[in-house]
Amino acid sequence: xxxxxxxxxxxxxxxxxxxxxxxxxxxxxxxxxxxxxxxxxxxxxxxxxxxxxxxxxxxxxxxxxxxxxxxxxxxxxxxxxxxxxxxxxxxxxxxxxxxxxxxxxxxxxxxxxxxxxxxxxxxxxxxxxxxxxxxxxxxxxxxxxxxxxxxxxxxxxxxxxxxxxxxxxxxxxxxxxxxxxxxxxxxxxxxxxxxxxxxxxxxxxxxxxxxxxxxxxxxxxxxxxxxxxxxxxxxxxxxxxxxxxxxxxxxxxxxxxxxxxxxxxxxxxxxxxxxxxxxxxxxxxxxxxxxxxxxxxxxxxxxxxxxxxxxxxxxxxxxxxxxxxxxxxxxxxxxxxxxxxxxxxxxxxxxxxxxxxxxxxxxxxxxxxxxxxxxxxxxxxxxxxxxxxxxxxxxxxxxxxxxxxxxxxxxxxxxxxxxxxxxxxxxxxxxxxxxxxxxxxxxxxxxxxxxxxxxxxxxxxxxxxxxxxxxxxxxxxxxxxx
Amino acid sequence: xxxxxxxxxxxxxxxxxxxxxxxxxxxxxxxxxxxxxxxxxxxxxxxxxxxxxxxxxxxxxxxxxxxxxxxxxxxxxxxxxxxxxxxxxxxxxxxxxxxxxxxxxxxxxxxxxxxxxxxxxxxxxxxxxxxxxxxxxxxxxxxxxxxxxxxxxxxxxxxxxxxxxxxxxxxxxxxxxxxxxxxxxxxxxxxxxxxxxxxxxxxxxxxxxxxxxxxxxxxxxxxxxxxxxxxxxxxxxxxxxxxxxxxxxxxxxxxxxxxxxxxxxxxxxxxxxxxxxxxxxxxxxxxxxxxxxxxxxxxxxxxxxxxxxxxxxxxxxxxxxxxxxxxxxxxxxxxx
Numbered sequence: 001x002x003x004x005x006x007x008x009x010x011x012x013x014x015x016x017x018x019x020x021x022x023x024x025x026x027x028x029x030x031x032x033x034x035x036x037x038x039x040x041x042x043x044x045x046x047x048x049x050x051x052x053x054x055x056x057x058x059x060x061x062x063x064x065x066x067x068x069x070x071x072x073x074x075x076x077x078x079x080x081x082x083x084x085x086x087x088x089x090x091x092x093x094x095x096x097x098x099x100x101x102x103x104x105x106x107x108x109x110x111x112x113x114x115x116x117x118x119x120x121x122x123x124x125x126x127x128x129x130x131x132x133x134x135x136x137x138x139x140x141x142x143x144x145x146x147x148x149x150x151x152x153x154x155x156x157x158x159x160x161x162x163x164x165x166x167x168x169x170x171x172x173x174x175x176x177x178x179x180x181x182x183x184x185x186x187x188x189x190x191x192x193x194x195x196x197x198x199x200x201x202x203x204x205x206x207x208x209x210x211x212x213x214x215x216x217x218x219x220x221x222x223x224x225x226x227x228x229x230x231x232x233x234x235x236x237x238x239x240x241x242x243x244x245x246x247x248x249x250x251x252x253x254x255x256x257x258x259x260x261x262x263x264x265x266x267x268x269x270x271x272x273x274x275x276x277x278x279x280x281x282x283x284x285x286x287x288x289x290x291x292x293x294x295x296x297x298x299x300x301x302x303x304x305x306x307x308x309x310x311x312x313x314x315x316x317x318x319x320x321x322x323x324x325x326x327x328x329x330x331x332x333x334x335x336x337x338x339x340x341x342x343x344x345x346x347x348x349x350x351x352x353x354x355x356x357x358x359x360x361x362x363x364x365x366x367x368x369x370x371x372x373x374x375x376x377x378x379x380x381x382x383x384x385x386x387x388x389x390x391x392x393x394x395x396x397x398x399x400x401x402x403x404x405x406x407x408x409x410x411x412x413x414x415x416x417x418x419x420x421x422x423x424x425x426x427x428x429x430x431x432x433x434x435x436x437x438x439x440x441x442x443x444x445x446x447x448x449x450x451x452x453x454x455x456x457x458x459x460x461x462x463x464x465x466x467x468x469x470x471x472x473x474x475x476x477x478x479x480x481x482x
Numbered sequence: 483x484x485x486x487x488x489x490x491x492x493x494x495x496x497x498x499x500x501x502x503x504x505x506x507x508x509x510x511x512x513x514x515x516x517x518x519x520x521x522x523x524x525x526x527x528x529x530x531x532x533x534x535x536x537x538x539x540x541x542x543x544x545x546x547x548x549x550x551x552x553x554x555x556x557x558x559x560x561x562x563x564x565x566x567x568x569x570x571x572x573x574x575x576x577x578x579x580x581x582x583x584x585x586x587x588x589x590x591x592x593x594x595x596x597x598x599x600x601x602x603x604x605x606x607x608x609x610x611x612x613x614x615x616x617x618x619x620x621x622x623x624x625x626x627x628x629x630x631x632x633x634x635x636x637x638x639x640x641x642x643x644x645x646x647x648x649x650x651x652x653x654x655x656x657x658x659x660x661x662x663x664x665x666x667x668x669x670x671x672x673x674x675x676x677x678x679x680x681x682x683x684x685x686x687x688x689x690x691x692x693x694x695x696x697x698x699x700x701x702x703x704x705x706x707x708x709x710x711x712x713x714x715x716x717x718x719x720x721x722x723x724x725x726x727x728x729x730x731x732x733x734x735x736x737x738x739x740x741x742x743x744x745x746x747x748x749x750x751x752x753x754x755x756x757x758x759x760x761x762x763x764x765x766x767x768x769x770x771x772x773x774x775x776x777x778x779x780x781x782x783x784x785x786x787x788x789x790x791x792x793x794x795x796x797x798x799x800x801x802x803x804x805x806x807x808x809x810x811x812x813x814x815x816x817x818x
Contacts, residue, residue: 007577008577009535010527010528016575054746060499062500135532136524145513150509160743162507163503164500164649167741
């Protein structure tokens with residue numbers, strides 16, 4: 001048996017180390033290490049609850065809007081108020097903009113450059129892919145950057161800037177949108193749709209969304225010329241649908257609140273053994289057995305959670321706690337979201353091969369194709385003549401949670417207020433779930449499971465298969481520990 | 483290699499990565515084009531570079547062994563000194579070494595050292611609360627000289643660590659400062675007392691604020707989303723904070739003020755602990771404390787009461803509305 005330590009594991013957001021025990025060219029077991037601790041949960045204690053809107057987004061520069069919306073939801077729960085319909089619409093728009101931009105960033109800047117590595121030099125697709133996707137030098141990133149930046153003008157207009165806005169408040173948003181601005185935003189969205197259809201998808205988004213099985217997807221990829229179709233061809237060639245399977249237990253908090261009815265555009269729930277069930281968030285707990293954390297050896301619900309860092313803990317190997325639902329790990333992210341939302345293509349992919357590297361990538365494109373039309377709908381639903389925000393008051397004592405979906409999965413904030421100040425603030429981020437360490441039962445987190453059996457080719461110090469699997473989760477390490 | 487090409491290494495420590503993500507929003511041109519035109523060669527960046535693990539370590543080794551010249555070292559995120567000065571809160575992945583030590587070693591090899599964002603400059607949001615993690619900047623701890631590199635630090639061209647402030651930075655502040663450094667176009671005279679280029683800190687957020695007319699007459703918003711001046715009630719620090727945020731827009735047309743929320747002075751050391759809730763203005767006897775940086779208080783109070791008395795009805799009405807409800811009157815020309 002040999003041990004490989006891969007780090008700094010880059011093209012993920014934040015700092016990551018992966019430790020691999022390798023036997024006969026396969027990963028026998030993996031440990032995922034989150035090496036940075038900043039202490040957001042303790043720095044929030046004692047502060048005015050609204051200050052969470054300044055501090056929490058700064059946990060993360062790539063999920064900043066998700067952090068804002070989770071904080072705003074926790075605050076609206078505490079205040080017992082509901083955002084106005086216009087506020088929900090703008091919040092959805094801003095959130096979808098961040099999440100779509102993140103999906104593009106992941107594909108073009110984080111994930112695809114790995115196929116330009118020399119280890120693939122003998123592949124028939126190598127030369128073309130290297131020209132297109134080379135890190136910082138490829139033609140695709142040069143084309144994507146201006147498009148992505150212009151798309152983020154939507155946030156510039158609606159929320160001032162990205163990242164780190166204060167526009168998203170418990171009762172709505174800080175800025176009205178007037179009807180001429182709706183027109184401007186529709187035009188921005190149309191421009192972005194054109195880019196997606198021409199280069200990213202190679203066809204109408206609606207045509208892509210109509211694909212409902214894996215075989216239809218592959219037929220589509222054979223007939224289509226686009227960056228995403230190119231990926232699918234590579235994926236066939238390398239068998240990416242057969243690597244990176246975790247426990248196939250998928251969790252979603254639900255994404256994009258419905259404005260005039262209950263629920264979300266992408267439903268909340270838990271998918272287990274191929275069945276979607278209601279999610280009981282009361283059964284979420286965090287286990288600290290393998291974390292550099294002091295405290296209760298019994299897992300705690302985040303309302304009772306505590307954060308006492310101690311780098312000397314004997315059994316610790318990461319700053320990351322291990323979130324569990326009913327004592328078991330769960331995978332979160334775009335694939336989990338689409339499985340829970342009963343998207344037919346996502347369900348078919350998982351039915352055939354379980355959660356895997358290819359399916360995680362495809363799920364992001366399912367979302368891009370579905371969200372652009374949804375955004376168009378939210379924009380025209382804005383009623384510019386009405387108000388965009390309502391105001392509440394912080395009670396003396398209360399507790400509330402904010403549960404949202406960042407690009408990379410379920411994000412929860414649990415806030416307790418005492419004497420009108422923050423008494424406790426606990427955060428479980430998407431990659432906290434996905435990259436969690438072993439719990440008291442020795443059960444590995446989703447990535448640690450997904451890496452078991454991964455191929456390590458002779459002479460590889462940083463196995464490329466491991467890199468594909470890790471990056472397929474689109475990890476955000478700054479959120480993970482916070 | 484072309485001797486005009488400058489090698490840049492970008493490291494991240496106790497931050498959120500938001501300054502890099504803001505940089506990715508650069509337009510006209512995008513940041514990769516801006517770097518190329520400025521003759522900047524990206525040796526390694528945690529978000530963009532192909533090299534991972536062992537390959538990335540080789541990049542660092544080559545710099546430390548003198549095989550690769552390091553012209554510009556950028557740090558994003560605070561330096562993590564804690565607990566008890568050990569740096570244990572951030573060990574660099576794959577190295578088993580505190581990140582603070584790696585930053586210090588590389589800084590000593592660098593021709594220029596740049597703190598990107600208020601975390602790397604001053605400690606920033608990561609040093610918030612009681613700063614149990616002992617976060618600090620490269621050359622400052624809050625507004626006090628020192629930080630990781632110490633108060634006497636000078637780079638190989640005799641400059642202190644250069645600080646590009648902001649939480650996050652504006653992308654243009656990064657591309658323009660790095661291009662100037664690449665061109666050898668920054669001297670000690672171009673920096674303010676906090677190591678910030680005057681090109682960034684010489685302007686206040688107040689300049690170009692679309693709510694200036696409300697400010698002039700002290701026609702104030704009382705709640706978020708109202709379009710009056712946010713200085714009197716909502717904690718806006720635009721009159722005291724460095725930055726051309728309302729002259730050079732963010733993400734197309736944005737700024738904090740245009741987004742409907744106050745400036746929290748994120749370009750200033752210590753912004754993370756204002757001593758009051760961020761979105762409330764602390765007052766003494768009804769007068770906001772924290773007046774414009776260089777204005778005598780008595781004058782401010784006198785002018786404010788005068789201008790308040792002279793406030794046009796239009797501004798009074800608009801200040802507490804969420805959009806313009808009273809429009810400017812145009813005088814009709816006589817005889818037509």
